[in-house]
Amino acid sequence: MTEEFLMRLDEGMLEYFRDIAQEMTERFGVSHAEAVARINERYGDTEIGPYPDVMGHEMPEFWAYGLYYRPDAQGRLPSGDEDADADIDESALEVRPAPPADSSAWTLPRS
Incomplete structure (x- = not known):
């Protein structure tokens, strides 16, 4: 576990998850804290x-x-x-809601 991610990650996977968070901030305009919370909500127990x-084996943007x-209706995502x-x-496409404000997925201060 790191200060931002709830799962245990080696240095390579830590960088990979940080790249996923960066993709979300750049592509969708969410804050870094929200991107990390979305990752934690989905993968925190994984x-x-x-x-x-x-x-x-997939690029972070995937x-x-x-x-x-x-x-979408056909089950596809970019x-x-x-x-x-x-x-x-x-x-x-419908945007997934961010984790609830009281969720433990939020490990970073929201800006």
Whole structure:
């Protein structure tokens, strides 16, 4: 466990999860604290292996989209690959709600 993430991570996976959080802040405009809370809410109880955990076989933006959006009616989410995502209307996707304010997923001060 680190001060920001609830799961135990080696240095490689810590960097990887920080990259996922950065993707969310850059792509969706959420704060770093919210991005970390979204990650903690989803993966906080998950045992993550050392880098490269199976998650590392996808780019961080793949996980960022799944943490921020709900899948469309066909069960699809953008992956961060423009060609593969060409037929997905990102503007029509529903944003997942952030974790509740009293959730333990919030490990960083909200700005």
